[in-house]
Amino acid sequence: SQTIHQWPATLVQPVGSPLSLECTVEGTSNPNLYWYRQAAGRGLQLLFYSVGIGQISSEVPQNLSASRPQDRQFILSSKKLLLSDSGFYLCAWYRQTPMNEQFFGPGTRLTVL
């Protein structure tokens, strides 16, 4: 069976510090991978998606970047965090058959002070 991991689970960082969030998927190969952000009390915002190693598509211009160094690893980064980067970050992978379904990781709660 497939599983998806995210770490850390929670993170408190000062403004201007760097960021690295990691997501790994087990039990599948060549998955489509996604980073979402959920601000407090709001819906999901798609930040990045990747269809393969080194292939990153950005949905929203911002202070963040993403990388996919390995098939089942997806990293979200920032060189200098802003207060507005606070939120709940979710990684997901996509399975086309049978139901075009996304599977989500447990999320990382980021607080920028």
Add this chain to the structure above:
Amino acid sequence: GNSVTQMEGPVTLSEEAFLTINCTYTATGYPSLFWYVQYPGEGLQLLLKATKADDKGSNKGFEATYRKETTSFHLEKGSVQVSDSAVYFCALSGAGGFKTIFGAGTRLFVKA
């Protein structure tokens, strides 16, 4: 483009009350439709899904019917429990596409 609109929350109900959370969509072709649930502090979990018109998805007492004529996928449960308190997201995925479009989410509070 594709979009999903769901009723704003929060929705507050007493235990054993009937629940309806409305969801309508705009899409070309025949999308797959989903309801996801997010419990406090957790990621999203798939609650139920439907892939074609008139399909009914069901799970844990929740149901939703894919209505193409009204482009709707309303979530219902006959008798809610305190443990159903969560945020519910309606979503669609287009045929052949790999992007899932999510609604804004509806927060449900169930009081004992």
